[in-house]
Amino acid sequence: MNNLDEIINHAEQYCSNHGARLTPKRKQVLSSLIQSQKALSAYDLIDLFEKNFGEKIPAMSVYRILEFLEGEHLVHKLNLANKYVACSHITCDHAHGVPQFLICGTCNDVKEITITKSTIDELKENIEDAGFHLVSPQLEMNCICNGCATNAAKHDQK
Template sequence: MTKLENIIKGAEQHCRRKGTRLTLKRQLILRCLLLRKKPTSAYGIKTYLKENYGEEMPATSIYRILSFLQENLLVHKLQAHNKFIACAHIVCKHDHGTPQFLICQKCETVKEIDSNSALIEELQRDIRRSKFQLISPQLEMLCICNDCQTETATKSI
């Protein structure tokens, strides 16, 4: 079984456990995001579906399905560019505490890292101290990735 199919199967199980359904359309959109790897906008998915599956899906449905996938922790929305990306931890026991995304501003590569959980806990303490309660823990950090760094360095010589 391919890795992709394995992830899809994992996602199905995950939904079943939560009492929700990973319908074919939802599966299709998850597939897109898994294949694309890079963050993709809702309309980007629309185009991708059209070009690769001949499937015309209305924007409303795509947004709805993306919401479903987010609620079921299968997809993250990157606020920084209004784009979506498949969760990197669908088939591992990794918990979904506070995902942290490093986003390259040049090539849009995204790396989901796992900082020291003590660090995250301290951040949480700071938040509680300010009388706020974290509801959607997610950190996005706008970066330049190593490849793009060396690229520009070379160019400027």
């Protein structure tokens, strides 16, 4: 069994434990996100679905599947980019901090990291002191990955 199969089996068991079902199409969309090296939009997933599975899937179906997967904490929506990534902690059985996303502005690579609850609590307090209310603790930070930074430095040297 390869790593993808193990992740999908774990996700399937996770859903089953919560009274939900990871249908074949849901598995295919989740597999596409897991195998992707970058965040994907619903329309990217539609194209990938047709390429990988030889089947057209309506946009509404993809959005419903993504909503389900997000509700089961198997994928995350990157609000600024309106794209989705598979949760990097699908196979973990322990609690994690609040997920945060580092997004390379050059290649769109996404890395999920966690920030401690105490850091988020401090941020929330600062937000409230400024007269605002935190709606979502998810942060999406625009970055440049090491690979793109190295390539940019090489290009600048020429």
